[in-house]
Amino acid sequence: MLIGQGTGLPYLLPLALEVLRENPMAEGHMYEGDLLSAVLARNPSVWDELPDLGRELCVIVSKLTGLPPDLQQKVELFLAT
Secondary structure: OHHHOOOOOHHHHHHHHHHHHHOOOOOOOOOOOHHHHHHHOOHHHHHHHOOHHHHHHHHHOOOOOOOOHHHHHHHHHHHHH
């Protein structure tokens, strides 16, 4: 929830990527893939500040297939930036 609110991103995004490495469709408390969805929806400027994490996230999402349409759209938008 904090990632979705944009709170503490320099501290929380590295932890989120640890989880996503193991399970890209990890579920928080809402639905399968909600962590990935929250991470992907961050302002692109976040990834300018954390480029290593942004590159790692690109690797993670580029391997995903069969995503729900809304999550696939977020992946495509993220990869386009």
